[in-house]
Amino acid sequence: MSGRQLFFLVFCTVLGSALYGLPNGLIYQGRQDAWLDVSAGLGFAVIIALVLYILGSRYPNRTLFQYGETILGKYLGKVIGLIFAIFFLMVAAVLLRIEVDFLVVALMPETPPLVFALAFMAVSTYAVTSGVEVIGRLGELIGPLLILAVVGILFFTFNIIHLENLLPFFQENPAEVIGHSLLPGGWLGFVIIAGVLMAFQNEPRQALKPILGGTLTAALLIILVLFQCITILGVNVSIQQIYPLFRAVRMIEIGDFFERLDSMAGIVWTAGGFLAIVAFHECAAIGAAQLFKIKGNGGKWVALVEGLAILLLGLFIFHGSADRWQFLRSVFPLLALAVEMLIPMLLLTISVCRHGWGFLGQRSGGK
DSSP, X not given: OOHHHHHHHHHHHHHTTHHHHSHHHHHHHHGGGHHHHHHHHHHHHHHHHHHHHHHHHHSTTOOHHHHHHHHHOHHHHHHHHHHHHHHHHHHHHHHHHHHHHHIIIIIOTTSOHHHHHHHHHHHHHHHHXXXXXXXXXXXXXXXXXXXXXXXXXXXXXXXXXXXXXXXXXXXXXXXXXXXXXXXXXXXXXXXXXXXXXXXXXXXXXXXXXXXXXXXXXXXHHHHHHHHHHHHHHOXXXXXXXXXXXXXXXXXXXXXXTEEOTHHHHHHHHHHHHHHHHHHHHHHHHHHHHHHTTOOTTHHHHHHHHHHHHHHHHHHHSOSSHHHHHHIIIIIXXXXXXXXXIIHXXXXXXXXXXXXXXXXXXOOOSOO
């Protein structure tokens, strides 16, 4: 995997479903200061990226699932690896549900959710069994389209934005900013996939730039999306809309012939969200294969079984949008940051205590 592919995979995984999964909740929390919450949450993601890079440099050619056994020993290390694998599986299921809900509510309300879920997981399982290289190429294809879709919206909506909707600034106190930054911090923490993908990169010691670059670019575009929603719709309308960005895109009109761009934008956003599902599915499959020493064609069965698990969890994990938002607001932030940041920091701390700061491990024989 090249640095360019790693950049776009991190970027798409972080931004993907965030385009329609986050704006409503972030604006509800922070109102005009929602961008400030994302900026603060970016600090968590940068810490996660740095810790993962240092771990990857200390233990080259190994993944997040293998660090634990090397640092903590076989049994405790497997427990840590299993926590990571379950987390990846859970996130894939949550993203699948967000993706399916968006398609049903915004684009095709008469289509049963099961149809979309089956289609997504069938293609995802095929992509995962095809290998990391194929997923990397998908990132190179979808990533630029995702950037173009978000920036293009700003260009086409320039004549209907109302900058006064951004006022007043800085109404949140520091404690509120920190509290509200946990949700975007946990989401930006999806950069944790780099802890798995670094082992497959051509030059893993050069991975910090694409990892940080993908995360920062995604965070900037999330902030841009928040600005678009607030300046076009206003805070109150954005809160009332389940998908405020989609509503804003529907307002684009250029003459009498260029309008209703929402369908095209929705397709691109869906592709980005799908790639995020594939990335977490791939990481979960790699984790299970490494933890249980499954090799060869057994890896394809792992991908299939985990695909079925993601499908079932995704369909039944939430009862509706209110249930999903309650999970994202109250459970997800602390759970995500505990797995994404605290456990890797603990592994790094123990590694430094045992081997010293300048330790560089030997490359393992296989991935």
